[in-house]
Amino acid sequence: MKSYDESIQILKSVAPKWKAIEHIALTNALGKILASDIIAQTPYPAYPTSSMDGYAIKFSNQNSKIKVINLAKAGDNDDINIGENECVKTLTGALVCDGADTIVPIENIKFDGEYIEIIKPVPQGFAIRAVGESYQALDVILRAGDRLGYCELALLAELGHSYVNVLVAPRVAILSTGSEILDIGQNKEHKAQIYSSNSISISSLVRDMGCEPIIMPIIKDDKEAIKNALFNALNSADFIITTGGVSVGDFDFMKEIAREAKIIIDGVAIKPGRHIKVAKINDKFIFALPGFAYSAIVTCVLFFKEFIEQIFGVNTTNKFKAILKDDYIKRSPFEEFSAATITNENGTLLISTKSKKIGSSAIIGNLSNGAVLMRVPSHKDGLKASEVVEYIKI
Amino acid sequence: MKSYDESIQILKSVAPKWKAIEHIALTNALGKILASDIIAQTPYPAYPTSSMDGYAIKFSNQNSKIKVINLAKAGDNDDINIGENECVKTLTGALVCDGADTIVPIENIKFDGEYIEIIKPVPQGFAIRAVGESYQALDVILRAGDRLGYCELALLAELGHSYVNVLVAPRVAILSTGSEILDIGQNKEHKAQIYSSNSISISSLVRDMGCEPIIMPIIKDDKEAIKNALFNALNSADFIITTGGVSVGDFDFMKEIAREAKIIIDGVAIKPGRHIKVAKINDKFIFALPGFAYSAIVTCVLFFKEFIEQIFGVNTTNKFKAILKDDYIKRSPFEEFSAATITNENGTLLISTKSKKIGSSAIIGNLSNGAVLMRVPSHKDGLKASEVVEYIKI
Numbered sequence: 153m154k155s156y157d158e159s160i161q162i163l164k165s166v167a168p169k170w171k172a173i174e175h176i177a178l179t180n181a182l183g184k185i186l187a188s189d190i191i192a193q194t195p196y197p198a199y200p201t202s203s204m205d206g207y208a209i210k211f212s213n214q215n216s217k218i219k220v221i222n223l224a225k226a227g228d229n230d231d232i233n234i235g236e237n238e239c240v241k242t243l244t245g246a247l248v249c250d251g252a253d254t255i256v257p258i259e260n261i262k263f264d265g266e267y268i269e270i271i272k273p274v275p276q277g278f279a280i281r282a283v284g285e286s287y288q289a290l291d292v293i294l295r296a297g298d299r300l301g302y303c304e305l306a307l308l309a310e311l312g313h314s315y316v317n318v319l320v321a322p323r324v325a326i327l328s329t330g331s332e333i334l335d336i337g338q339n340k341e342h343k344a345q346i347y348s349s350n351s352i353s354i355s356s357l358v359r360d361m362g363c364e365p366i367i368m369p370i371i372k373d374d375k376e377a378i379k380n381a382l383f384n385a386l387n388s389a390d391f392i393i394t395t396g397g398v399s400v401g402d403f404d405f406m407k408e409i410a411r412e413a414k415i416i417i418d419g420v421a422i423k424p425g426r427h428i429k430v431a432k433i434n435d436k437f438i439f440a441l442p443g444f445a446y447s448a449i450v451t452c453v454l455f456f457k458e459f460i461e462q463i464f465g466v467n468t469t470n471k472f473k474a475i476l477k478d479d480y481i482k483r484s485p486f487e488e489f490s491a492a493t494i495t496n497e498n499g500t501l502l503i504s505t506k507s508k509k510i511g512s513s514a515i516i517g518n519l520s521n522g523a524v525l526m527r528v529p530s531h532k533d534g535l536k537a538s539e540v541v542e543y544i545k546i
Numbered sequence: 547m548k549s550y551d552e553s554i555q556i557l558k559s560v561a562p563k564w565k566a567i568e569h570i571a572l573t574n575a576l577g578k579i580l581a582s583d584i585i586a587q588t589p590y591p592a593y594p595t596s597s598m599d600g601y602a603i604k605f606s607n608q609n610s611k612i613k614v615i616n617l618a619k620a621g622d623n624d625d626i627n628i629g630e631n632e633c634v635k636t637l638t639g640a641l642v643c644d645g646a647d648t649i650v651p652i653e654n655i656k657f658d659g660e661y662i663e664i665i666k667p668v669p670q671g672f673a674i675r676a677v678g679e680s681y682q683a684l685d686v687i688l689r690a691g692d693r694l695g696y697c698e699l700a701l702l703a704e705l706g707h708s709y710v711n712v713l714v715a716p717r718v719a720i721l722s723t724g725s726e727i728l729d730i731g732q733n734k735e736h737k738a739q740i741y742s743s744n745s746i747s748i749s750s751l752v753r754d755m756g757c758e759p760i761i762m763p764i765i766k767d768d769k770e771a772i773k774n775a776l777f778n779a780l781n782s783a784d785f786i787i788t789t790g791g792v793s794v795g796d797f798d799f800m801k802e803i804a805r806e807a808k809i810i811i812d813g814v815a816i817k818p819g820r821h822i823k824v825a826k827i828n829d830k831f832i833f834a835l836p837g838f839a840y841s842a843i844v845t846c847v848l849f850f851k852e853f854i855e856q857i858f859g860v861n862t863t864n865k866f867k868a869i870l871k872d873d874y875i876k877r878s879p880f881e882e883f884s885a886a887t888i889t890n891e892n893g894t895l896l897i898s899t900k901s902k903k904i905g906s907s908a909i910i911g912n913l914s915n916g917a918v919l920m921r922v923p924s925h926k927d928g929l930k931a932s933e934v935v936e937y938i939k940i
Contacts, residue, residue, distance in 0.1 A: 178730055178746055179730070179746065179749070179761065182750045182753060182754075197740070197908075198737065199737055199738075201908075203838070203906035203907070203908065225725060225767065226724055226725055226726040226738075226767070226837075227724065227725030227726035227727070227738050227739065227766075227767070228725075228738055229736040229737060229738040229739075244837070244838075245724065245726055245790075245837060245838075246726075246738075247737070247738050279906075281905065281906045281908060282905075285903070285905045285906065285908070285909065286903075286905075286908065286909045286910070286911060287911060293911070301750065302746075302747045302748075302750035302751045302754070302843065302940075303747065303843070303910060303911075303913040303914045303917070304914065305743075305746045305747065305750055306743035306744075306746055306747035306750075306839060306843070306910045306913075307743070307910055307911060307914070308746075309730055309741055309742065309743040309745070309746045309747075310740075310741055310742075310743040310839065310910060311741070312734070312741050314730045314731035330620055330621065330639065331619060331620055331621030331622075332620040332621035332639055332640075333621070336572055336573070336703055336708045337708035340706070342623040343592065343593055343623060343641070344593075344620075344621050344622055344623040344640075344641050345621065345623075346591070346704075347703055347704055347705070347706050348703065348704075349699075349700035349701070349703040349704040350700075351703070352572055352573065352696075352699045352700055352702075352703045353696045353697065353699065353700035353703075354696075355573070356576050356695065356696035356699055356700075357696045359576060360576075360696070367573065372621075373619065373620070373621070396639075443638070443639060444597070444638075444639075445700060445704065449696065449697070449700070472890045473890055473891075473892050473893045474893045475892075475893040496866045496867055496895070497867075498867050498869075498934045499867045499868045499869040499894060499895045499896075499897075499934050500893060500894055500895075501890070501893045501894075501895065502893075503893075509679070509680075511675065511676075511679045511680075512597035512673075512675045512679065513597070514591075514595075514597065514675060514679070514680065515679065515680045516680065516697060516700045516701055516704060517680060517681060517687070517697075517701060519697040519700075520697045520698065520701070523697075540892045540893050546696075
């Protein structure tokens with residue numbers, strides 16, 4: 153079996169660039185992925201602007217009595233020019249008049265109704281937002297692949313964009329299989345039935361990644377039924393994630409689905425999830441994840457998230473380092489991804505698996521409270537307290 | 547002026563508990579706040595279940611030839627009982643038959659068509675998910691105030707919930723004021739006009755906090771217009787956030803809006819945002835934030851987020867520690883919240899403000915790339931490299 157890193161390299165090498173772009177209102181764009189670079193056309197601010205309530209003066213006049221000749225409020229568009237020993241009362245956000253190079257805050261002056269006298273001098277240029285303070289013309293403000301958060305949207309608004317080009321969310325069909333599984337909302341008929349959590353956990357994860365999940369009806373462990381569900385999913389979605397189907401991803405089975413089917417990943421030397429399979433049919437990919445809830449979540453993050461971020465061109469990482477708090481004993485010959493807790497002790501990140509229940513790969517609760525996945529290399533028997541280890545944020 | 551901590555204490559002491567609850571489908575609940583504790587009614591799993599493909603045996607028979615008397619697949623509900631030297635082939639997820647206490651994986655046996663022989667023994671109880679492995683009856687699985695992420699939703703599904711009680715998202719009216727400000731999508735008419743980013747940044751922030759933002763039309767710096775906009779906002783929203791309005795939050799002005807108006811916060815000794823005001827009219831709160839983009843975002847996080855998490859009963863924190871990388875020189879006599887970058891160096895979090903532009907509180911770009919706010923106490927002149935400092939995640 154291939155290692156995780158080898159498998160991801162293969163997966164990324166065949167991942168197509170996602171090219172579907174839509175033009176949407178800024179107010180609908182939170183969380184979307186930017187489709188093209190955003191470049192400033194003009195400096196910002198474009199004109200010197202006051203950052204405080206004060207008086208716009210010539211710095212060289214600071215020791216004289218200065219006559220107040222006008223008032224400038226934010227939004228005022230009067231062309232005002234000051235001469236020697238003249239100033240303009242200038243409120244926050246107002247353009248600075250011609251001839252002035254410094255703002256003296258209102259707290260620093262005495263005003264006699266006509267003239268100001270400066271009690272507390274300020275350095276030249278004080279309280280003036282210089283042209284280009286925020287950015288210059290031709291600065292690259294945002295890049296294709298950036299996820300639009302509050303700050304990126306604010307920059308787009310400031311630049312005057314009211315609509316923006318973003319990637320269309322790929323549709324991801326989520327297909328849980330298993331004869332024991334009940335759909336959300338169904339009644340239990342006998343003791344061998346359980347409620348599957350995979351539809352809701354995987355759909356939530358892919359929505360957070362920037363995809364549009366389509367939850368398909370549950371399919372019993374029946375090859376024909378699974379085949380029909382896959383045909384249906386191939387028609388209605390860009391990518392397919394299955395959980396628990398033993399035959400999905402097998403070479404012979406996939407060839408029955410489509411002659412063009414190629415197996416990209418066929419098992420990986422990891423725990424949990426070593427039976428994971430990824431198949432490709434034209435530009436559509438099928439990720440066959442394990443059925444146990446914990447394994448399905450972990451492999452969705454380890455494989456599907458890496459795939460989606462590759463096709464989107466996202467550059468951020470979800471891999472970080474922390475210091476192991478307690479010894480960790482490995483329970484398999486594979487590379488392990490173990491649920492762990494991070495605590496921040498005075499700036500040092502400590503990672504521990506002690507609060508997690510030991511048991512099968514079905515314990516979802518191990519992933520609550522912002523759990524991360526600690527990576528344990530296959531060639532080690534375990535890890536020692538105070539070692540630096542890698543972890544993955546979910 | 548009061549300190550930040552004092553102000554937050556006052557704000558929290560008057561914050562009402564948010565009691566509006568709705569019953570929504572699990573598939574619509576991502577990111578919502580749970581309204582009541584969720585308690586397991588039965589252990590999970592409720593019956594011993596196989597976690598691997600194998601043979602269910604009596605552990606004491608491990609050295610004998612054992613007869614395969616049946617097959618159990620996931621979802622099968624047959625009452626099977628094994629006697630001495632009998633076993634049942636049991637696939638992953640299937641109930642374990644009565645009389646068996648151990649699963650021997652298929653890789654560990656030889657099968658002659660009728661009997662198995664165990665090549666590689668396993669400990670007693672191997673590969674069996676014991677009753678209650680995930681949780682016991684009456685365990686508290688989730689608590690009121692928990693934010694529903696992929697893991698919390700998966701737990702609800704597993705427990706059999708198809709609908710869930712969550713807090714109704716409060717409506718937050720966002721009202722940007724300023725004669726210089728253009729609405730998103732408006733054409734610029736002269737050089738003193740700028741596009742405001744506050745509507746989009748504040749609406750994105752409050753949406754992430756679990757509120758429903760209502761972006762109001764831009765209001766010019768005109769008391770009557772602002773008064774009318776506030777009346778309108780009081781009718782249509784639960785809370786109001788204004789940016790840039792100089793009179794909003796002033797005692798006299800607020801008394802004109804409503805006789806019941808109380809001023810809760812009237813300036814705080816912080817930079818940026820020392821002019822922040824919070825007023826209360828019955829159970830509605832008005833947060834008057836500064837107009838500059840950076841200051842508006844910072845004060846929204848410092849005050850409105852604390853307020854919302856208090857009324858929701860959210861228990862998580864967004865305050866962490868890091869080690870300062872470079873000396874920091876304070877530029878005001880106030881407590882400062884300075885945009886900073888965090889890097890993770892082998893598990894140590896280093897914080898630095900060096901990559902941030904020095905200038906006014908209008909530079910939004912300083913908040914990009916996941917910036918945090920470094921807290922600099924008012925009584926210090928600055929901070930020294932390698933000090934442990936507190937930071938706030940936005």
